[in-house]
């Protein structure tokens with residue numbers, strides 16, 4: 001009992017000190033009004049229903065409180081004998097019904113607007129993965145992408161594990177934010193590669209489940225430039241709390257410049273994908289990828305979490321045939337949480353990660369995997 | 382009077398065999414209630430782990446995977462282990478006495494439906510010790526997270542759910558058979574206490590939806606072990622089908638947990654207001670309409686899965702409609718208190734808190750029914766706040782109210798009123814400090830089921846955790862009160878409460894081992 005009591009005491013002290021340092025933190029109480037027409041209308045709807053509830057609550061609880069104060073036996077109250085009245089019952093059935101109709105009308109209107117995803121200016125496919133998002137900018141009228149990239153949490157493990165102070169956008173920051181133009185109807189086609197996720201940006205009042213095998217549509221016309229943050233909203237496994245969404249809404253010309261830059265980057269990465277890499281570069285890049293992508297399941301030090309998430313330290317695959325190891329990383333292990341990384345990582349990242357795991361955690365294969373090795377197997381498939 | 386004629390040769394057996402082999406509704410009721418309390422403490426311990434981890438941003442105490450196991454096990458244990466068995470326990474104890482029956486209609490099955498429960502929960506809890514850990518996919522266990530991506534222990538979870546379902550179905554058959562066949566002469570349907578009515582309707586809900594739950598977990602079992610693809614998109618299956626089937630069970634399930642609570646409160650408020658329940662008939666009809674509506678609103682849990690707009694509108698309108706009969710109930714309770722002659726013993730305090738706080742949960746329920754607004758609320762702490770308001774100061778408070786209300790009848794002694802009030806006030810404060818700030822967290826954008834959160838959520842989270850610890854610790858007072866009351870105290874009269882009406886108050890306290898072996902005098906049966 002005693003160590004437990006100490007723990008609570010420590011936690012309380014921590015809380016109090018945190019409270020005093022964090023006073024400037026916003027005490028957000030309400031739904032954000034957001035930056036789209038739909039988000040503002042949603043907010044109005046929310047407030048309207050809330051006020052109805054408050055009004056009904058004041059009346060009902062008011063009568064109750066008044067009775068509690070006045071009709072108590074200790075004050076000599078004698079109970080009345082009435083116990084039914086069809087008239088009253090009808091009244092308090094019909095009045096709420098009318099109020100509900102008054103609520104349903106604007107709700108129906110907002111819903112109908114929100115559901116009209118036609119005539120978009122830009123289509124972006126949003127794909128959920130355990131545990132990151134992929135964004136594919138689609139060419140007009142086709143499901144082929146021109147620019148695509150993954151967007152993963154960029155908050156460091158040290159901050160999460162309380163070894164470094166937490167920065168302002170703790171857990172709400174990513175390596176590659178989504179960039180969209182303002183004042184354009186952007187349609188998001190939401191799906192998933194593995195389990196169900198949900199793509200949610202509160203300021204757009206946009207939340208849609210990402211479901212494997214289905215494509216869901218939502219849209220937003222963002223009216224103000226800015227950085228908008230959200231999170232995955234549907235439990236999707238271990239790292240569900242760690243797959244944020246960051247959207248940069250920018251003016252059209254800035255967007256165009258960014259988009260052109262992305263196209264160039266893609267071309268450069270394509271060119272890079274057959275170049276040679278050095279051992280040091282591979283180990284550094286591999287470690288970075290490991291800590292971003294693999295660590296949630298296979299854990300720091302490659303210890304894994306038996307039996308669902310096998311250890312990489314001493315693993316027979318990691319210490320065995322290289323080709324088999326490359327294939328496993330590219331294709332995943334169907335029916336388990338091990339995803340296929342062929343699309344999620346580029347050849348340089350894949351090769352570096354292989355080099356890293358085959359020469360870390362006590363594994364000593366001595367291999368230096370080149371992007372060409374990975375490409376050879378990719379092409380053969 | 383009837384108690385005096387009881388058959389004295391049939392006292393309880395001695396020792397452990399009394400409990401193992403008992404077919405007595407009172408013994409079985411006590412077993413259910415003790416079991417439920419044990420599960421309440423176990424599920425509560427998991428909740429304390431959750432709140433301790435969420436006390437501050439960052440990961441402090443547990444790994445994310447274990448955190449997910451805690452949320453999952455907390456939900457499953459509280460719903461299936463604490464709330465449902467508690468109501469079955471109350472039904473066992475009270476329904477035969479309320480309708481003037483000597484026992485439940487199917488006493489041997491009664492024994493069986495209780496005794497399979499400890500096995501189900503032992504199996505479920507043992508998954509925490511298994512390699513790979515306990516179920517970690519939430520109490521709603523959405524596929525494919527709970528199938529393709531599940532830990533190996535999911536098979537034990539499925540089997541445990543099957544056993545719980547079998548227990549519930551047997552329990553409901555028993556309750557229906559008892560109510561329909563064993564009422565004392567003169568106890569017409571429209572004279573039955575509302576607790577009996579609400580349980581009759583609940584039992585039908587259980588029989589209707591427990592097989593659906595069994596069906597959905599069996600489909601999971603096949604997907605996991607026998608190569609089918611019900612919920613696997615890659616194999617041509619449909620993950621959304623899972624949610625439709627689950628919530629077709631799941632929404633009626635939430636009413637299974639609240640209808641008996643309505644019955645309890647409808648018994649307690651008239652007693653302590655010393656005034657007949659207002660609108661008995663409308664209470665019965667409102668309960669029946671809620672039960673009917675509960676079958677056509679399930680997809681309000683799925684507004685974001687991408688249903689066609691016609692579906693969204695239908696489920697929005699149907700869900701909003703539930704507010705009408707729910708409102709009627711609340712108005713009736715308030716009208717019962719109005720111009721009564723009230724006293725505020727512990728059961729009444731819990732019942733009043735029930736009416737107020739349950740209604741607040743009803744308000745947020747109405748807000749959640751508004752589809753476009755639900756796009757913002759869904760899967761956030763706002764939903765967590767909503768369902769905890771209806772389930773904790775709702776269902777759980779009603780169970781506590783019932784315990785205090787009938788405890789003197791069960792034990793023959795008055796409980797310690799001062800401790801009872803202390804328990805009430807600490808619970809009342811604790812529960813609000815715990816759950817009220819969660820509304821704000823949800824509106825500000827905090828998703829549910831996350832082990833760590835952004836800094837702007839820090840303040841409300843630590844407040845909520847403090848409330849949680851207070852609420853959790855206060856429940857130990859209930860244990861003390863009950864144990865003290867079993868051991869002794871001021872002798873309780875048969876009537877116990879000045880304003881109490883109904884057959885259970887005509888037998889002496891403690892209620893003899895067998896009651897109403899001969900039917901009660903029909904003159905004792907009054908309109909409610």
Ligand code: HEM
Nearest residue numbers: 635639681682704707743746747749750759760764768771
């Ligand atoms: C006026 C009555 C009620 C209405 C209109 C209502 C409406 C809703 C809606 C729309 C949701 C889905 C929210 C979402 O996930 O986005 C919800 C969730 C929920 N409600 Fe209610 N509700 C009502 C009463 C109750 C009662 C009486 C209970 C139980 C005693 C209850 C228990 C729950 C639970 C457990 C969930 C969440 C389940 C989960 O996702 O884990 N509700 N409610």
Ligand SMILES: [Cu+2]
Nearest residue numbers: 232234236240
């Ligand atoms: Cu997620």
Ligand SMILES: [Cu+2]
Nearest residue numbers: 632635679682
């Ligand atoms: Cu529901």
